[in-house]
Amino acid sequence: MCGIVGVVSQAPVNQLLYDALLLLQHRGQDAAGIATNHSSMFSMYKANGLVRDVFRTRNMRSLQGNSGIGHCRYPTAGSSSEEEAQPFYVNAPFGITLAHNGNLTNQEQLKEELFRNDRRHVNTNSDSEVLLNVLAHEIAQAADGFTLTPDAVFKAVAQVHRRVRGAYAVIAQIAGHGLLAFRDPFGIRPLCLGINETENGPEYLLASESVALEGLGFRFMRDIAPGEAVWVDADSQLHTRQCAANPSLNPCAFEYVYLARPDSVIDGASVYATRLRMGEYLAEKIRKEIPVEEIDVVMPIPDSSRPAAIQLALKLGVEYREGFIKNRYIGRTFIMPGQTMRRKSVRQKLNAIASEFKDKNVLLVDDSIVRGTTSREIVQMARESGARKVFFASAAPPVLYPNVYGIDMPTRDELIAHGRTVEEVCREITADRLVYQDLDALKKSISDVNPALTNVEASCFDGVYITGDVTPAYLDQLEHVRHKSSGKSQEDVVRTQLNLNPPVAAE
Numbered sequence: 001m002c003g004i005v006g007v008v009s010q011a012p013v014n015q016l017l018y019d020a021l022l023l024l025q026h027r028g029q030d031a032a033g034i035a036t037n038h039s040s041m042f043s044m045y046k047a048n049g050l051v052r053d054v055f056r057t058r059n060m061r062s063l064q065g066n067s068g069i070g071h072c073r074y075p076t077a078g079s080s081s082e083e084e085a086q087p088f089y090v091n092a093p094f095g096i097t098l099a100h101n102g103n104l105t106n107q108e109q110l111k112e113e114l115f116r117n118d119r120r121h122v123n124t125n126s127d128s129e130v131l132l133n134v135l136a137h138e139i140a141q142a143a144d145g146f147t148l149t150p151d152a153v154f155k156a157v158a159q160v161h162r163r164v165r166g167a168y169a170v171i172a173q174i175a176g177h178g179l180l181a182f183r184d185p186f187g188i189r190p191l192c193l194g195i196n197e198t199e200n201g202p203e204y205l206l207a208s209e210s211v212a213l214e215g216l217g218f219r220f221m222r223d224i225a226p227g228e229a230v231w232v233d234a235d236s237q238l239h240t241r242q243c244a245a246n247p248s249l250n251p252c253a254f255e256y257v258y259l260a261r262p263d264s265v266i267d268g269a270s271v272y273a274t275r276l277r278m279g280e281y282l283a284e285k286i287r288k289e290i291p292v293e294e295i296d297v298v299m300p301i302p303d304s305s306r307p308a309a310i311q312l313a314l315k316l317g318v319e320y321r322e323g324f325i326k327n328r329y330i331g332r333t334f335i336m337p338g339q340t341m342r343r344k345s346v347r348q349k350l351n352a353i354a355s356e357f358k359d360k361n362v363l364l365v366d367d368s369i370v371r372g373t374t375s376r377e378i379v380q381m382a383r384e385s386g387a388r389k390v391f392f393a394s395a396a397p398p399v400l401y402p403n404v405y406g407i408d409m410p411t412r413d414e415l416i417a418h419g420r421t422v423e424e425v426c427r428e429i430t431a432d433r434l435v436y437q438d439l440d441a442l443k444k445s446i447s448d449v450n451p452a453l454t455n456v457e458a459s460c461f462d463g464v465y466i467t468g469d470v471t472p473a474y475l476d477q478l479e480h481v482r483h484k485s486s487g488k489s490q491e492d493v494v495r496t497q498l499n500l501n502p503p504v505a506a507e
Helices: 014-023 057-062 107-116 127-142 150-163 210-214 253-259 271-289 306-316 339-349 373-384 422-428 439-449 472-486 490-497
Strands: 003-008 031-038 041-048 067-073 088-090 096-104 166-174 178-183 192-198 201-207 219-223 228-233 238-242 297-300 324-326 350-352 361-366 389-394 433-436
Touching (some): 003 178, 014 057, 014 067, 014 201, 014 210, 031 096, 067 096, 067 166, 096 127, 107 127, 150 228, 150 238, 178 201, 210 219, 253 271, 253 439, 271 306, 271 433, 306 361, 339 350, 373 389, 422 433
Parallel strands (some): 389 433
Antiparallel strands (some): 003 067, 003 201, 031 067, 096 166, 166 178, 192 201, 324 350
């Protein structure tokens, strides 16, 4: 999960890119970067930190040009080092900068191909640098000398689709030639296009979410289709082409559950409306499993669960109250590295209003339960504030499998629901009752809003990896690498799997 943006304007774009990244800050808080193009030269600045902390006036002044791309990151593949902040740059052919949201599942194979066949060197562990070099090689193969036509660009993207596996929404700029954007053939990660008509001609903005377009005064045109490429040339002419052989739309379900802002529309479905529907379906299941008369009040875990909680309370006919206040200057805890930091951050992030809990049976609603640490801490906070009983409901199904398509879901042994029954998870988070959303209901919540979304990517819930190349051996290797980099011993892994350690869960 990262935020990407690209702009072709009739005026300097540095402020536009900065403002767009602020609107996409929720998609990545680890690093930020901007690269602009001016007179066939690139200016770039990137560093670790929030957008507002990375860029200073002197940095913005150096980012000259009427076109550019931006990126805000949290790390998935690779590491959180500053060298892996995006955009990435390669000098041949022409000079290309690239920003990527997603994760490649065959990056090791691609690295080998780049070294053995393409004579290209990758200098970091980032799959985004691998993707940039694959794209650069294919553009070099397709270009006719110093000439780069739309046909050559689209031919190169078609070759990228043939070579690359995984999830990828990409925005790249080619020095002196134009801005390129494309989406993987399964449409897993989101990407949309907007336009602003000016006296001097059209301006185009591409971004991960529609909220970035609307907040900057651009009119939403459409989502980029799976496998499609968009090319805005040096004369601000827009060209589009389907570059994949068998594209199909399978947006990530977790975008609607948690990742995207509620005021965004992704692939024709309002995120807010889908979360309302999640609340309605969850209410139906709760009614079957918990006597409604035992619930005194429904409370959300701020912020992404609020629409579901409001609709759930309405459907159950139970009072809705706000019991937790969120400190907005603390980052998302499931994105934070390290269990100790996650546990510590929970109580810094949320503070309970004791009077709302005292002597009440409380139903807490969260968007999902990943590791479970946040859930456990919140249940304890509710009890300490005087709640008689604490029921817990998740607007998403149990997270049972790692996500390999661009969300930093942990290894299987770190997922609290993996290998446990609902009752066992309930005991782990110390709740009185626990109710999960059904997967079919989650999918229906999305398709109810846009009936065209008949398929969603839900691998973290059902273990079905749509790219077809994610095997148990692949997951084992990922977990081996992750445990090795974290310093976790095999004994630690086994103890966790046997439930001999304290629970290691959190959002």
